[in-house]
Amino acid sequence: MNLAQGVQVVSFGILAVMMIGAALGVVLLDNIVYSAFLLGGVFASISGLYLLLNADFVAAAQLLIYVGAVNVLILFAIMLVNKRQNFVPFPTAWVRKALTGVVSLGLFALLSTMILTTPWSLSNAIPTNNSIEVIAQHLFSDFLLPFELASILLLIAMVGAIILARREYLPDQVISPGQRPVLTLPERPKELLSVGDASRNIQ
């Protein structure tokens, strides 16, 4: 084992321990703000693993999109619904946790035996030096249709997220034509919404 391989193995070990520890923290910690920050740690560790796999472009995209966009979005959602409530415990919760743990461990055992017994047909070719050019050639030749569909999907998701997160439209707002207010959004105020829903919350 020469020096480069040793550095690779050591950095793989550090990144793997960081990733598994942070992922366990995401799932097991009680405070959800800690979970969100540890999720950023998981994404950053996975970006490092991509660098070990000779994928510089995808590592940068992972860091930009996941840590920069998705994680910040999750933090915003936590701040918007930050309600310190203790969930009502129900008596059979430990059954669910134990059963899920058994199922997860069984799935991991199954997957690891499959991974360790399969004879992988490894390739001996040298990895490409300029992955960005190869990805761009794929995107504009044989993956052109999924590339265009992805842009349409992003547009649909943006419109759908805006419509879902907006407050309800208030069509019966009385606006006389003489004194039309200039800069008002046609939305229902929040107090009216909570009063209207109060009967549904009492159960």
Added chain:
Amino acid sequence: MQIQYFLLLAAALFCIGIYGLITSRNAVRVLMSIELLLNAINLNLMAFSNFLDPTAIRGQVFTVFIITVAAAEAAVGLAIVLAIYRNRDTVDMEQFNLLKW
């Protein structure tokens, strides 16, 4: 480095994500578990792309598409969580029984 290390790591991450997806009661944590699952799949694809197909890296292209879909999923999912929170005034998964007979 061998392909088995990366695949085992991805399998462990996938199982942690499954555990969190089923046992957590906060709706935002469920979305975080889904992100963990998608990242495990991405790690799998990247390992295959590097070790089995290093010249024409198709796995990396698939990973870029999965990252795109995951970003769209996170935006729509968090919007749904906000809408349900505004209606029901809670994020407890046990009380989201609007469509349950």
